[in-house]
Amino acid sequence: MKIHDLITTSDKLAELCERLAKSEFVAVDTEFMRENTYWPELCLVQIADENEAAAIDPLADGIDLTPLLDLLTENEDVLKIFHAGGQDVEIIVNMTEKTPHPIFDTQIAMMAISQSEQIGYANLVETWLGITVDKGARFTDWSRRPLTDRQIEYAIGDVTHLAKIFPRMLEKLIKTDRGSWLNAEMDKLADTSNYVTDPEQAWRRIRQPGRNPQVLGRLKALAAWREGEAQHKNIPRGRIMRDETLADIASHPPKQQKDLAKVRGLSGAWRDNEIGKRLMKIIAHAEPLDKSEMPEKMKRGAPLGKEGALVADLLKLLLKIRAREIDVAARLLTRADEMEALAAGVRDLPVLQGWRYDVFGKDALELVEGKLAFAVKKGKLVMTHVDDMQASMEEALAAE
Numbered sequence: 001m002k003i004h005d006l007i008t009t010s011d012k013l014a015e016l017c018e019r020l021a022k023s024e025f026v027a028v029d030t031e032f033m034r035e036n037t038y039w040p041e042l043c044l045v046q047i048a049d050e051n052e053a054a055a056i057d058p059l060a061d062g063i064d065l066t067p068l069l070d071l072l073t074e075n076e077d078v079l080k081i082f083h084a085g086g087q088d089v090e091i092i093v094n095m096t097e098k099t100p101h102p103i104f105d106t107q108i109a110m111m112a113i114s115q116s117e118q119i120g121y122a123n124l125v126e127t128w129l130g131i132t133v134d135k136g137a138r139f140t141d142w143s144r145r146p147l148t149d150r151q152i153e154y155a156i157g158d159v160t161h162l163a164k165i166f167p168r169m170l171e172k173l174i175k176t177d178r179g180s181w182l183n184a185e186m187d188k189l190a191d192t193s194n195y196v197t198d199p200e201q202a203w204r205r206i207r208q209p210g211r212n213p214q215v216l217g218r219l220k221a222l223a224a225w226r227e228g229e230a231q232h233k234n235i236p237r238g239r240i241m242r243d244e245t246l247a248d249i250a251s252h253p254p255k256q257q258k259d260l261a262k263v264r265g266l267s268g269a270w271r272d273n274e275i276g277k278r279l280m281k282i283i284a285h286a287e288p289l290d291k292s293e294m295p296e297k298m299k300r301g302a303p304l305g306k307e308g309a310l311v312a313d314l315l316k317l318l319l320k321i322r323a324r325e326i327d328v329a330a331r332l333l334t335r336a337d338e339m340e341a342l343a344a345g346v347r348d349l350p351v352l353q354g355w356r357y358d359v360f361g362k363d364a365l366e367l368v369e370g371k372l373a374f375a376v377k378k379g380k381l382v383m384t385h386v387d388d389m390q391a392s393m394e395e396a397l398a399a400e
Contacts (some may be wrong), residue, residue, distance in 0.1 A: 001160055002052040003284035006152055008060035016047075016054055017067035023049035025079040027162035028072065030088045030101065030157055031142040038230045042091050048159035050167075055155050059145065065095075073098040081166050083107050083158075096237060100400040106162065108185050109169055112178045112251035118331075121158065127164045133157065137312050143301065146314035181332070181355050197357075206243045206297060210251075219250035220293075221286035222279075229275070241265065251294050253283045267328065306356030311343035312336075317362055317374070322360050333360045 007013050012346035020026050031044040045056040045068065058065055073082055074095050080100040082088055084107040089099050110116045116123075120155040138248060153222060171181045190196065203223035208216065223246060230237040245265030254260055257280045260270035270276035316339060323330040334351040341349060351361040366372040366385070375384045 001048070001050070001163070003156060003160070005099040007054050007056045008063060010062065010064040013056055013063065014067045016052075016056075017071045019052070020047065020049055021071055021075055021078060021385060022129065023051075023078055025049065025104075025163075025166060026071070027080055027081040027159040027166065028085070028088065029082070029155070029162070030091055032087070033141070034236075036235065038234045039094060040087065040091050041112055041143060042095070044147070044155055046155050046159040048156075048163045050163055053156055053160045053163070055152050059143070069096050070098040076102065079104055081106065083124060084118070084195075089189065090195040090248070093192055094098060097192065097311075099190045099192050099195070103186055103190050104166070104170060104182075105186065105189055106165060108189070108332075109173065109182060111177055111332040113169070113172050114179050114327060115323055115329050116357045117329050124165065125161045127168035128168060129161060131161065133161075139398055161227065178328075180369075181226075183330075186280075189325070197227065199224040199231075200310070203226045204295075211294065213291075213294070215250050216289040216294070218253060218283060218286040219247060220289060221282050222246050222250055225282045229278075254280070256280075270361055308340070308343050311368060312340045314367060314374075315339040317344060318364060318372075319360065322363065328357060328359075333389070334364075339364070 004012075004016070007016060022097070027048045029046045030042060031046075032040040032042050033259070034040040042058045043394045045058060046057065047054060047063075047078050056065075057276070058067060069092070071078065072092055080103050082100075082103065082105050083104070085105050089103070093099055107119060110124065119127070125131050125133050134154060137148075137151045139150055140148075140149070164254070170179075173182075175212050175229065200220070201219040206219065206223060208219070210216075226237055226240050226246060234242075242265050245263060249263060254263065258271045260266055260276050263270070270279070277315050313343065316336065319333060319339065323333065329332045333356055334349075338349050338351050342351065347365075349361075350356060352365060353361070364374055371385060373384055
């Protein structure tokens with residue numbers, strides 16, 4: 001594979017993208033900094049196909065990234081390969097309002113062909129290529145120029161390894177006939193709504209102080225205000241105010257601006273500065289949360305009480321057995337909250353639809369309905385139908 005020098009000019013980038021546009025796939029990775037900013041700062045882009053690889057410097061003076069962004073978001077003939085690509089995709093969405101498409105994530109794909117829940121990149125490379133990745137450059141300052149040879153070599157390795165792994169992974173997916181399982185998961189990854197923060201919905205990420213409409217209304221207004229302040233200043237939202245402080249103010253709103261100095265988590269300057277003044281206006285104009293937006297009541301324990309908890313535990317045991325039997329990550333089949341809902345009698349669930357129903361949901365439903373039971377055969381815990389178990393017992397009795 002040909003490794004190019006660091007690309008810092010528009011002409012070189014355009015030439016590279018023109019060649020890559022004829023490939024079946026490209027492996028993509030990014031290096032970025034976001035510790036001190038609201039928006040992640042893109043510092044490096046790495047890209048490779050089976051024949052060539054390059055690192056691209058988006059901070060180079062005058063470089064035009066349009067050919068690269070068009071390749072990632074407009075070219076439907078080239079599959080874009082990422083590993084745990086959520087943050088990489090977020091950056092591209094911020095720049096283009098589009099996601100790379102079509103898209104394939106090797107971390108997600110590993111769940112369909114192994115019991116790995118969230119395999120890290122280094123473990124992925126070790127598993128498929130037997131190569132130990134040098135992590136020494138991982139936490140360097142990618143925004144500092146010039147980049148060192150070690151940094152560039154480390155970064156390029158991320159995509160050259162992926163370009164070698166993907167064809168092998170695809171071959172195994174085809175052999176196991178599980179490629180179709182991933183379609184919905186990849187569609188989720190390509191949904192732009194996953195990467196766009198709506199300030200009006202920011203309050204839902206904060207631990208909610210009860211279900212009082214007035215309190216939640218203030219929480220919603222305050223969270224949206226904080227999001228706007230952070231975006232405008234391009235600093236992490238926590239630098240404006242921590243979640244705990246926000247929730248405290250929503251529950252116990254100060255009557256006057258000077259009272260902000262008494263709020264834990266705020267400095268004394270809030271008593272008379274401009275941001276404190278803006279905060280007080282938000283509190284004054286906050287409306288009670290509409291009934292349609294009220295969160296569901298938190299359920300204590302399992303939905304069916306102690307018996308429901310036992311049923312849910314049995315379903316989790318079944319999940320472990322089935323995941324081991326077919327060598328797939330349990331998380332790809334279903335999640336704990338779904339099994340608790342199934343135990344509670346809910347039937348409109350993803351696990352009871354499509355391929356998930358065929359490989360796990362059908363048995364899970366039969367277990368809940370008393371048609372399936374656990375048994376030990378040759379020292380291993382397995383599942384057996386109650387009718388089959390009864391028939392075996394009757395045959396055994398008849399043979400005596």
